[in-house]
Amino acid sequence: MKRLVILGGGESGVGTALLGKAKGYEVFVSDKGKIKNKYKEVLIHNEIEWEDEKHSEAKILNADIVMKSPGIPDKVSIVKQIHENGISVVSEIEFAAKFTNATVVGITGSNGKTTTASLTHHILKQELNVGLAGNIGESFAKQILEKNFENYVLEISSFQLDDIKDFKPQIAVLLNITPDHLDRYNYKFENYIASKFRIAMNQTNDDYFIYDADDEVINNYLKNNPVQSKLLPFSLSKIIENGAYLDKDNIKITIDNNQIIMPTSNLALEGKHNIKNAMAASTVAHLLKIRKQTIRESLENFQGVEHRLEEVLKINKVHYINDSKATNVNATYYALESMNAPTVWIVGGVDKGNNYEELFQFVNEKVKAIICLGVDNEKLFNTFGNMVDIIVETQFMSEAVKIAYKIAEAGDNVLLSPACASFDLFENYEDRGRQFKNAVRNL
Template structure:
């Protein structure tokens, strides 16, 4: 019998992880990347005798696949992907491919904002008591971890792009933190397509599985009304009492599952801001479901270290606080950042706009922002949106210059906030590169 042929499009973390797992379980594997494969990944492929190509796609070697794993970064609009779909070759994401080779309990976390923080926080709590991996959009690939560690539990941070190519993938516990318009360029500019994509996280769940979601998020609540799921629902809310799930009362998080109630004070949470109370609720609900002791949950919430590039306090210089929120690649993330500012703020914003509507930021711009520095190749939309609201609005295409301008404008007691509300690919490699350049520029002041 000839081996089944697994072709992998994209030679990054998820692609190479899938290649290793695919080879181990008996597939004939071929990796193809239209761009350049990084040296560290090339070395892994060569060492494991896996056939690969980069800077091209050889159709003859791709279209004879039995199954194709597509990197989440490649859009369905790509001509090659269209051709593959026309031919009826199944296209799966890494989480779909890898999940069939593990019996682990899976916690899947998605949402437009807060995924990384909540996934990292959930993992931080669970690892005190369980054998658990952290993967998905974060860290080593899921496929590689199944191959190397075979954890009994996984916390997966999952993007809508990864959910677009699932068939049977089913987390025992699914979390949808929130949904706001993001990546609409990949969803024909239709918000409902993006919402449907996020809800695929629950499509294979049964009544024995759980869906944890934000009951204050109108988008989520109305979608669930018209598209009911089979899962057991565990909502969380800052504004209303919930019978099963989590809510806030007198600064305490109260979590109830099957009449088993635990109470967590929020005054010592390591993370600041309303949105982080929600992230803590989601993570604690997961932990409570998986029978982690209350004391362990409480201590973990208090000693958690924040995620890099997410409202990360960099330095205080001349009584001005510099804050790196480079991970804010959409308007909603920046909304949380500006909402949590307690002092006049010099705001560095801009990049690749994904169809942004800046209106929801207007109240904060009026109330908290004293100056705006636009850091992008094309800043026209920002200038039109905020031009009349602040006294100072300037443009630059260099991070070092943006930080120097901010340094000149900011006075003692102010904040300088990098929260771009946009993707980073016009001037930077990715949001991490953008955040690191910001931190370096601040340290060089």
């Protein structure tokens, strides 16, 4: 019996444990932190051996295969020891994919993954039997075990791609590449770029690679590192013969001389970046033979993703917008770009080596006040201090929202778009977004 050791007892870890046990592995789950009660109960109920708040080397280093949760970096000592012992380390999507013959759509990129994966799933589920997994919702492994969908849309992070060996989506989508998570890539942008392109690493000429042809980082990498799959670029500025492009206010998608046209006038999601997300999702749908009418209706009635430019409330003619999912500068760039009124901007958190320069034009143009919400706000003060009349700091979400309420006037926006990770003051970006929404509702 092969021994499967799982590092990390969260959603992907527990899902993999269940699938592994069902497929005849001897399974052991080990977590350096505390395993949440809801996951402990599942492990106990399924008689799967586990430990938390420690890693017992004796129980880990006798593994045949290790599934490592994406949050654990390679430089952790137990992971180094596993590698030194020549034990294969894989991610959940690598392990799980071997147990399904489903058509897999894999979506990655620095920004827009969750929105595009959710939108793609929203379109496909109108006509296909399809699951949504990866970096979102119920784990891929658990869905393969319990639901056995014929198709999957997977949102995939670079950390998940770092530990694939044979994983191959039939349709890969690469939305964009901007510097993010460089702390995990020895502060080398080229390492992060290579990591994103692993999504196409095992693709063949029968597979498809959908990507943003306006992204110079992607174009340059493709020139020097061609992929084997069929290319379907999308663009807002170029005319694309095979792929998608914007012609005035219409998205035109051509695949093998079969063209469909989508008006952008009624898209549910606003902003240029969302036209790109819609292009990517529609290209996938067109490839999978979804009817044009279905694609169009789905683009118009899609509700969007929580914590991503989410309209919370309108109070005294002021719009409160939750964009807590903006954990890097590029995401905040899109948020500020889509603001069409004077904006009170709540920003800050754990800075991953951010360069805020690309935001200057919007801050000068649209931002009337900045509220810094982080443990250390010095860099924000130094960067933006002389661009706005009002810049203040706080370490409490409730206070940040009260200050914003005092500053904002009728017609203004109050935007939470932190451009940073949330771990200094919050559990995660969801916690940060929920606290913002609660504070707004309590005004």
